[in-house]
Amino acid sequence: SYVLTQPPSVSVAPGQTATITCGGDTISGRYVHWYQQRPGQAPVVVVFDDNDRPSGVPERFSGSNSGNTATLTINSVEAGDAADYYCQVLAFSGDRWVFGGGTRLTVL
Amino acid sequence: QVQLVQSGAEVKRPGASVRVSCKASGYVFDNYAIIWVRQAPGQGLEWVAWISTYNGNTEYAQMMQDRVTVTTDTSTKTAYMEVRGLRSDDTAVYYCARVVSERPNSNWFAPWGQGTLVTVSS
Numbered sequence: 001s002y003v004l005t006q007p008p009s010v011s012v013a014p015g016q017t018a019t020i021t022c023g024g025d026t027i028s029g030r031y032v033h034w035y036q037q038r039p040g041q042a043p044v045v046v047v048f049d050d051n052d053r054p055s056g057v058p059e060r061f062s063g064s065n066s067g068n069t070a071t072l073t074i075n076s077v078e079a080g081d082a083a084d085y086y087c088q089v090l091a092f093s094g095d096r097w098v099f100g101g102g103t104r105l106t107v108l
Numbered sequence: 109q110v111q112l113v114q115s116g117a118e119v120k121r122p123g124a125s126v127r128v129s130c131k132a133s134g135y136v137f138d139n140y141a142i143i144w145v146r147q148a149p150g151q152g153l154e155w156v157a158w159i160s161t162y163n164g165n166t167e168y169a170q171m172m173q174d175r176v177t178v179t180t181d182t183s184t185k186t187a188y189m190e191v192r193g194l195r196s197d198d199t200a201v202y203y204c205a206r207v208v209s210e211r212p213n214s215n216w217f218a219p220w221g222q223g224t225l226v227t228v229s230s
Contacts, residue, residue: 031211
């Protein structure tokens with residue numbers, strides 16, 4: 001089955017840029033979606049189809065996807081961005097809906 | 109607004125069954141599939157099942173396919189997930205979510221239900 005690999009944690013100071021990666025075999029051939037999950041809350045999509053944002057999500061959130069790595073970038077990080085972030089793709093075989101293991105973003 | 113509201117927390121004995129409901133509102137129910145995802149305490153997200161609200165087609169994660177059944181009632185815009193033969197490692201928050209598919213080979217999930225905690229304990 002298809003596997004997505006994320007770093008367990010990323011730390012960044014307020015105002016800096018956070019970069020969260022999601023690795024997968026030829027992931028550039030799939031659409032990647034990113035979810036933010038704050039403690040005790042349900043996940044919320046922040047980027048879909050590699051680099052689109054739902055209405056209401058700040059422009060500070062952006063995505064890219066190339067080769068074997070997709071990336072979620074959060075510019076000018078704020079304290080409220082502290083959360084777990086998950087990438088997700090639709091696989092072509094096996095278990096079709098796949099999540100990465102999640103990355104905890106800590107704002108120092 | 110578009111929302112999914114799930115049933116309340118459950119406590120079950122090992123070997124029992126549980127049924128979780130997910131009631132949709134604010135959109136045309138038949139136009140979007142429903143997906144079920146679970147999250148064990150302190151762990152990540154894990155896909156459980158998918159159902160087409162249009163024709164009832166289903167897909168199940170390999171790790172649970174012999175113990176889980178998902179259904180929908182289009183008259184009440186409600187999706188259901190039943191898990192049988194519960195084990196302690198089924199303890200998790202179970203989420204339903206609407207599947208958005210605006211491009212081929214793209215499925216993303218929004219919104220999500222608030223989650224239902226299922227605790228399996230003797």
